Amino acid sequence: MTKQSEEKTNAQVPAAENTAAAQSADSRNGPAGIAGEIQLLMGDFISMEDVDSILSQAERRRLIGTGVRNYGLIDKAFDIMRDNPQFLPSTLTEEKLHKDMVDFEEIRQLVWVLEKFLQVANEAMLVRGDRLFRDALFIYNNLRELTRARVPGAQPLFEALLKFFRRRRRAGEEESEPTMKELERDFEKLLHGRADGKIAIENEMPHLTAGERKIFDGIHIGHAAVKETIEAEGDS
Numbered sequence: 001m002t003k004q005s006e007e008k009t010n011a012q013v014p015a016a017e018n019t020a021a022a023q024s025a026d027s028r029n030g031p032a033g034i035a036g037e038i039q040l041l042m043g044d045f046i047s048m049e050d051v052d053s054i055l056s057q058a059e060r061r062r063l064i065g066t067g068v069r070n071y072g073l074i075d076k077a078f079d080i081m082r083d084n085p086q087f088l089p090s091t092l093t094e095e096k097l098h099k100d101m102v103d104f105e106e107i108r109q110l111v112w113v114l115e116k117f118l119q120v121a122n123e124a125m126l127v128r129g130d131r132l133f134r135d136a137l138f139i140y141n142n143l144r145e146l147t148r149a150r151v152p153g154a155q156p157l158f159e160a161l162l163k164f165f166r167r168r169r170r171a172g173e174e175e176s177e178p179t180m181k182e183l184e185r186d187f188e189k190l191l192h193g194r195a196d197g198k199i200a201i202e203n204e205m206p207h208l209t210a211g212e213r214k215i216f217d218g219i220h221i222g223h224a225a226v227k228e229t230i231e232a233e234g235d236s
Contacts, residue, residue, distance in 0.1 A: 049107075066104075074101075136161075 055063075064070065078101055081088050088094065140161045146154035189195035 066108075 066074065078097055081092075081097065082094065085094055088097075140158070143154055143158040143161060147158040186195065
């Protein structure tokens with residue numbers, strides 16, 4: 001290895017180390033790092049509060065909640081006992097009541113902060129999700145145009161995304177007829193060359209009636225469907 005090559009290699013090593021360090025710092029400071037820290041804090045909280053499982057519905061029903069009214073009772077009762085300790089029940093102590101009250105207030109503040117954090121995280125996820133979905137739609141539309149232009153290899157990729165836009169028929173659900181709005185939309189697509197398919201109107205003229213007319217929409221959900229049947233009795 002020449003001296004110049006060795007100097008170039010030595011110069012690249014710190015740059016790679018700095019890039020890795022920056023990526024590691026971003027990971028620690030990003031959502032994944034925050035989630036990891038929350039997991040650690042949750043483990044500490046579980047150990048501190050001795051709550052190692054989620055309460056069942058039956059267990060929650062047995063507990064008395066601390067809504068606005070019940071919390072008002074707690075706060076008032078503690079104020080009375082603090083000002084009149086001679087009336088405190090023998091099974092309770094002022095020190096224990098004070099500690100329980102402080103712990104409860106801290107947990108209530110923690111719950112409030114977590115609820116606000118969850119709200120912010122949900123909104124951030126909504127914004128990111130909207131951005132990603134719009135990018136996915138851009139990819140879908142681009143593949144659709146490439147498929148129409150008959151670019152080799154585009155059609156199978158487009159069809160892989162197309163299935164997400166097809167409504168799945170429920171078990172036992174009968175084939176639905178297209179609505180008039182859907183027929184008008186499909187007609188406009190055919191008229192302007194934006195869709196493949198056909199819309200045919202079939203009429204049979206019997207002798208004693210004005211006829212039975214059927215409209216077939218070959219675009220709607222990928223197959224022919226009967227839009228309407230009109231029967232009119234002729235003049236007697």
